[in-house]
Each structure stands twice: as structure tokens, then as C-alpha cells.
Amino acid sequence: MSPERLSQPGPDYLAQRHVLTYMEDALAQLLEHKDEVEPSGIAKFFSEYFSSVSQGTHVLFREFAFVRCTPHNRASFLRLFWRCFRTIAKNGDLLTMKEYQCLLQMLCPDFPMDLTQKAASFH
Secondary structure, three states: OOHHHHHOOHHHHHHHOOHHHHHHHHHHHHHHOOOOOOHHHHHHHHHHHHHHHHHOOOOOOOOHHHHHOOHHHHHHHHHHHHHHHOOOOOOOOOOOHHHHHHHHHHHOOOOOHHHHHHHHOOO
16 A cells, blocks of 8 residues: 555545546446346456456446546556557558547547547647
């Protein structure tokens, strides 16, 4: 445990880590999949959810509003994108903006085109 954690009041630490965001999302996911989860499997569901948050895979195929809502989600999305597509254009081939947009939308179906356009303008 970091010394910073010990000096921070509990509510501040939880807010900084966006714990409420993840609790709300975990509950929403549980309700969405309630027909698939047995009452005895609820603890396992939460365990798997928070493991996916820790591993950064919780943003895969999620809506952009969720991807951008916390710093951890944004960093997780970038890592996922890198892991999934790092071998594309490895030979020095350049991708078009539309090709990048297609790749982004494979991971986040509603990824906004304007962000891809802004990123492309920095080359």
C-alpha cells in the first residue's frame, strides 16, 4: 500500500480512484446479465468484473462515454488498442485516417470520428 493512500481520507481515495463509477457499472452489468448469473454466482461476477478493471480489459467493446469517463479507462483503451493492433503497419506502411477509425471502432463501436481527425491532424 502506498504511503499516499494512508494519508488520504477514505472518501477522497475512493473518489480519486473512481470506485463509485466502477461500482455503478458493475451493478448495471449485473442487471443487464441477471438472467445469466445465478444468485450463488454474484460474488464471482463482481470478482471477475473487478479483475477485468484491474487488467484493463473492461473497456473492450464498450461505449465511448464509458471509455472516456476515467483516466484508468482511457489508459486501458490505449493499451488494448496497442495490444490488438501493434503489428499492423509494422513494415512502415502508413494507415489512412479511415483505416485507423475502423480499427478504433472494432474496440469501441461508437468511437467518434472527430477524435480520429484531430489525431490525424498532428502528423
